[in-house]
Amino acid sequence: MASERLTITLTPELLEFVRERTAEGDYNSDSEVIRDGLRLLKERDIAVRQWLTEKVVPGYLQYKANPESAMTREQVEQQLDHDRRQRRAKKGAAG
Template sequence: MSRTLTITVPDSLAAELDQRVASGAYASRSTAVVDGLRELFSREEALDSWLRDEVGPAYDELREDPTRALSPETVRAHIAGIHAQSASGA
């Protein structure tokens, strides 16, 4: 079942939308908007799941035992290592 909605978007978004429809990336404005909304909802659900299933429990564990926390220096070094590995293409 479908429902008709009327939305107002900035000119720049309307132009981008029209360009994507004209290029054949989407069959219509409606399909592009529906795809965009589905992607938005999917990302929000993934974020909510991550916060609930990973961040929340990790926070609770650190509250129970603060000695498990990593120092800022350790975190920075870990991130720098990941960045260096990514930059080298490994």
């Protein structure tokens, strides 16, 4: 993929973070740090959109159709804990 040059302005704190990561040898260049950060941001945005599409919208529509089907706070917390454990297990198996 062809690269295009882009000039950005960073706060002193972000610039220091980028330079530290490069100096520590985690990345070969400042550009690699920025690219990796943007890649992670993109992955997070995709995950949030997927969560909204697959979980939030169907749950809202189910609630609108049948308000009595709403989960209690405890049920929501249990489901969130379950989902977190599944994600961690999946990440651990992939890593």
